[in-house]
Every structure is written in C-alpha cells, then in structure tokens.
Amino acid sequence: MRRDGFGPIAELGEVRDREGVVEVRTPFGQTGYLVTRFADVRRVLGDPARFSNARARAASPLEAELTEEEAARMRAGGLLGYDPPEHSRLRRMLTPEFTVRRMRRLEPRIVEIVDAALDDLERAGRPADLVTHFALPVPSLVICELLGVPYADRDEFQAVSARLLDASLPLHERVAAQRANRDYMAGLVARAQADPGEDMLGMLVREHGDDITTDELVGISSLLLIAGHETTSNMLGLGTLALLQNPDQLALVRDDPAVVEPAVEELLRWLSIVHSLAMRMTTEDVEIAGRTIPAGELVVMSIPTANRDASFIDDPETLDITRGAGGHLAFGHGVHHCLGAPLARMEMRIAFPALLRRFPDLALADPGAEPDFRVFNVVYGLQELRLTW
Incomplete structure (x- = not known):
C-alpha cells in the first residue's frame, strides 16, 4: 500500500469515499479486491468462514517456489495462515502468555530495558539515530527474553526479518529469507526441547509438548520473533517523529501520565503501520459495498484507510492524542486480533514518556530533511531518525 508521509495516498481515500471496493493487482502480480472502509474491513476480519486465511496462504506465489512437502512445513505454526479450528487450537496454547495480567509481570523488566536503551542513546552522542539506539533494541530485547532467543543473535535475525518483509525483493530472495528464519528458529526449538527453560518456548514444550509438533513450534516462534520486534520498533520510531511534528501533543505525553494510554491508541490508529493484514480468500460469493466478490477471489484490506474513515471517527x-481512538483496526479484529497487543501497548506506554522525559529538548537533527520512510516494506516505518537534544 502506498503512503504519503504518515497517511495513505489520497487515491486510497478517494476509493473509500467513492466505491469502497475496487479490483487491484497485488505486489505478487495476483488480482484481488481492495476493501477500504472501516465497517467493511472489520466485517472481513470478523468472518473467517467466508474470508479464509488458509486458502489465501495456499494461493501465495511464495509457496509456488517450494516443494509441496516444504510448503506444508513452512505453513505449520503460521497462525496468520490458519483458519479455525486449527488456528483456535494453537492460539489457545499461547493466549495465557499474553494476557494483560501476565504482561504486567514483565513491566519492571521492560522499564529496565527502556532505561538501558536510553543510556545507550545518550552515550552515542548528538546527533544519534533513534532507530538504532532505541526503537529497535527495546522491543527486540523484550521479545528475545520472552521467547528465550539469545539477544546476541539480534543482528542475524533482524537482517533476515528485514529481507523477509521487504516487498521490493524478488520472490526467491524472500523465500530464502523465510528458510533462513525457520532454520534459525529450528535450532532454538531443538535446544528448548532438550532443556526447556522458563521462557515461552520452554513453556510450550513442557505444557503442550504432546499436542504440538516441532514444525508448529518453529512456525509459532518464527512469527512471534518477527512480529514482536518489527511492529513495535516501527511504532516507536514513527510515533516519535509524529510527536516531534506536533510539539503541543508531545508535551502532553511527556508531562501528563493520564494522556499516555489514549495517546498510544491514537498513534496506533493514525499511523496504522501494517498496511494490510494477511490477505483473505472468499469461500463463497459475498457482497461488500454493493459489489459482488465471487468465491475464490483474494481480498486485500487497507488498514490505514479504514482507520481514517470518517464513519469510524x-x-x-x-x-x-487526547481522544484515545479505541476500536481501531491497527491490531486487526476477530480471531486473528494481534496476540501481542497487550505487550506492544505496554512497551509504548513505557517507552514514549521515558524518552521524552530523559530528553526534554528532543528535536530533529535536520528539521528540513525528508524523513527516510521504509517505502517497500510490509511494516511501515523509518530507516533512521536522527535526533539531537
């Protein structure tokens, strides 16, 4: 999905306000139907029986690069490519680890991680890149500790995930990145099976070892590792830039603790860093915005456009940031609503005010420079954000 600064390009808004649904060509060269209105996107996300993740995944050109056996292994554990009841079985195993109550136990450790990253940012000296020294390390270390992934391996898995999410790369390069990611996680899963620790992988082995296959463990951990650091990292970078460009709202986040939670929700809505959630495929003829979409067609959703729909807000x-836009679709909706949403919210609620209080004079190092947006990426964000204070 193309962007214009923080928001979607004007043409997408025009589609939403005029037709609501149009035929498009996906980045993989497939044809599909783009859904742009808030209520319609929410309906698609809430109806896995008629809008299937699994069928869309099976039709992906990425799978055409694999043997049938390898494709089955790659699909295993990938929650975004499952439908109920298979999806429900795996999600039930993970849900207890991501409850708000469980996340609160992590809060003291997240505070320590944020403070250490701020120390590193300060040591780097002015000007410093917020992405390198703060936005990326904080969620990376949190998800590493949660999963039991050695933080020393971060350069390796971050480089792999960057290639995997780079929509500009040829298919064979993205498939190679997918293989590398699963190979890396397979090694960690093998170690957890041999000696399960107190992290999430260890918990899954101890409590569900008879109910979950090795390939499923690899797939689940691969997804959580990528999603756990890529999304929150880009929210921290892009959200900081948005606040710097709105100094009155930045001051509220810095100085008023009561504003932080609604600010996070509004930033999630306004930025909508995941352009489109996993594609769906219709299982029967359906009508959306007065248009019939035949069975067996791909459905693509524009999350930024839906979250900026005047019928929603x-x-x-x-x-x-004072309105706290609850009900947005930044974390999806329905059975595939982001499992890690409580963790992502907590990281942002801690990180934004901590950054702004440590550096009350935080500013762009070069205010006149064009922001270095990640244009061809599945997750929108910044390549770097050079700041001074």
Whole structure:
C-alpha cells in the first residue's frame, strides 16, 4: 500500500469515499479486491468462514517456489495462515502468555530495558539515530527474553526479518529469507526441547509438548520473533517523529501520565503501520459495498484507510492524542486480533514518556530533511531518525 508521509495516498481515500471496493493487482502480480472502509474491513476480519486465511496462504506465489512437502512445513505454526479450528487450537496454547495480567509481570523488566536503551542513546552522542539506539533494541530485547532467543543473535535475525518483509525483493530472495528464519528458529526449538527453560518456548514444550509438533513450534516462534520486534520498533520510531511534528501533543505525553494510554491508541490508529493484514480468500460469493466478490477471489484490506474513515471517527486525518481512538483496526479484529497487543501497548506506554522525559529538548537533527520512510516494506516505518537534544 502506498503512503504519503504518515497517511495513505489520497487515491486510497478517494476509493473509500467513492466505491469502497475496487479490483487491484497485488505486489505478487495476483488480482484481488481492495476493501477500504472501516465497517467493511472489520466485517472481513470478523468472518473467517467466508474470508479464509488458509486458502489465501495456499494461493501465495511464495509457496509456488517450494516443494509441496516444504510448503506444508513452512505453513505449520503460521497462525496468520490458519483458519479455525486449527488456528483456535494453537492460539489457545499461547493466549495465557499474553494476557494483560501476565504482561504486567514483565513491566519492571521492560522499564529496565527502556532505561538501558536510553543510556545507550545518550552515550552515542548528538546527533544519534533513534532507530538504532532505541526503537529497535527495546522491543527486540523484550521479545528475545520472552521467547528465550539469545539477544546476541539480534543482528542475524533482524537482517533476515528485514529481507523477509521487504516487498521490493524478488520472490526467491524472500523465500530464502523465510528458510533462513525457520532454520534459525529450528535450532532454538531443538535446544528448548532438550532443556526447556522458563521462557515461552520452554513453556510450550513442557505444557503442550504432546499436542504440538516441532514444525508448529518453529512456525509459532518464527512469527512471534518477527512480529514482536518489527511492529513495535516501527511504532516507536514513527510515533516519535509524529510527536516531534506536533510539539503541543508531545508535551502532553511527556508531562501528563493520564494522556499516555489514549495517546498510544491514537498513534496506533493514525499511523496504522501494517498496511494490510494477511490477505483473505472468499469461500463463497459475498457482497461488500454493493459489489459482488465471487468465491475464490483474494481480498486485500487497507488498514490505514479504514482507520481514517470518517464513519469510524470524527476528523480522522487529524492526530489528536487526547481522544484515545479505541476500536481501531491497527491490531486487526476477530480471531486473528494481534496476540501481542497487550505487550506492544505496554512497551509504548513505557517507552514514549521515558524518552521524552530523559530528553526534554528532543528535536530533529535536520528539521528540513525528508524523513527516510521504509517505502517497500510490509511494516511501515523509518530507516533512521536522527535526533539531537
């Protein structure tokens, strides 16, 4: 999905306000139907029986690069490519680890991780890149500790995930990155099976070892590792830039603890860093926005456009952190609603005010420079954000 700064390009808004649904060509060269309105996107996400993740995944050109046996192994554990009841079985095993109560136990450790990253940012000296020294390390270390992934391996898995999510790369390079990612996680899963620790992988082995296959463990951990650091990292970088460009709202986040939680929700809505959640495939003829989509067709959803729909929220193009836009679709909706949403929210609630209080004079190192956006990436964000203070 193309962007114009923080938001979707104007043409997407025009589609939403005019037709609601149009035929498009996906980055893989397939044809599909783009859904742009809030209520329609929410409906697609909430109806896995008629809008299938599994059928869309099976039709992916990425799988055409694999043997049938390898494709089955690659699909194993990939929650985003499952439908109920297979999806429900695996999700039930993971849900207890991501409850709000369980996340609160992590809060003291997340505070320590944030403070250490701020120390590193300060030591780097002015100007420093926020992405390198803060936005990426914080969620990376958190998810590493949660999963039991050695943080010393971060350069390796971050490089692999960057290639995997780079939509500009040829298919064979993205498939190679997918293989490398699973090979890396397979080694960690083998170690957890031999000696399960107190981390999430260890828990899954101890409590569900008879109910989950090795390939499923590899797939689950691969997804959590990538999603756990890529999304929150880009929210921290892009969210900081948005606040710097709205200094009155930045001051509120810095100085008023009561504003932080609604600010996180509004930033999630306004930025909508995941352009489109996993594609779906229709299992029967369906009508959306007055248009019939035949069975067996791909459905693509524009999350940024849906979250800026005036039927969902007043004055949708304006960033207003005081309203706390609950009900947005930044974490999806329905059975595939982001499992790690409580963790991501907690990291942002801790990290944003901590950054702004440590550096009350935080500013762009070069205010006139064009932001270095990640244009061809599955997760929108910044390549770097050079700051001074």
